[in-house]
């Protein structure tokens with residue numbers, strides 16, 4: 001399909017097109033979205049990071065009821081964390097001000113978060129999920145072996161060529177590369193990795209690793225897909241483009257905010273989670289801008305703000321919601337997922353035709 005490396009990638013995974021709907025933890029990747037993308041010949045992906053193991057098992061069953069095509073599940077590589085003394089007073093004040101505005105009285109400022117990685121992997125090994133990806137770190141060798149023994153293709157997530165090399169050495173079968181443009185959290189896991197844009201990241205990483213590379217960040221249409229494949233990627237992973245489709249579980253306010261974005265609407269912020277992530281700059285983000293160094297580390301700030309974000313969502317208060325989106329959000333569309341898939345394929349064909357070089 002389109003290039004030699006993308007054809008090989010599609011054959012290995014049983015896909016018609018090298019288009020992956022990004023895993024998006026926290027609600028957007030419903031079974032309806034995942035199965036629609038897979039049915040359309042791409043790879044639908046569940047963002048399982050915040051799911052309870054039983055809910056993950058049920059989600060997998062629902063997807064399998066809707067399609068017999070391959071799909072993926074993404075998990076978080078995290079340790080247990082606890083914040084017995086709570087956040088610094090400046091952060092505490094900012095959180096309590098927002099809580100008051102939203103009439104939230106049960107803010108937990110001293111959270112403990114347990115990793116659910118082992119429980120997730122047990123489910124994925126038991127269920128023989130076709131593709132398993134991880135973010136925020138590297139899976140242990142025995143977990144990677146167990147997944148592969150069950151027939152899963154194992155994918156790691158990197159933000160620099162150095163991280164990609166580490167994932168290849170850990171025996172990942174393919175690597176998602178997240179450029180600086182990407183919406184949501186990126187999977188940086190080595191210390192002091194600078195932000196790298198996708199155009200710089202893809203060719204340099206392709207020169208350094210021999211496993212297939214999946215380009216991710218700011219890809220919204222056939223122009224982006226063709227560009228990524230030209231740079232050497234075997235496939236693309238698109239998040240924001242699928243946030244606004246009919247089957248996405250993103251709330252109506254969030255979808256509208258993504259549709260209203262421009263190229264300068266998003267920033268990297270630690271405000272919601274304690275880890276830098278890209279989303280629209282709203283009132284919540286602004287209130288924490290001067291406090292970035294005092295915000296508790298991920299996932300503790302994420303757990304503290306869960307109640308606030310849930311209340312903001314219930315009240316339709318976009319100014320306090322985490323409006324994750326990539327830098328090219330303005331190119332998003334509100335259509336059914338299958339229609340988006342058809343458009344992406346047609347557009348990529350159109351762009352590749354414009355190169356006026358014979359294609360096999």
Ligand SMILES: Cc1cc2nc3c(=O)[nH]c(=O)nc-3n(C[C@H](O)[C@H](O)[C@H](O)COP(=O)(O)O)c2cc1C
Nearest residue numbers: 022024025047135182183184217218239240324326
């Ligand atoms: C709302 C949202 C949630 C995300 N959650 C995850 C996740 O759970 N796991 C993951 O590996 N990547 C996650 N990402 C990052 C995507 O995998 C992907 O790299 C990113 O969406 C690409 O940039 P784009 O949004 O411009 O397409 C998320 C992105 C968004 C927008």
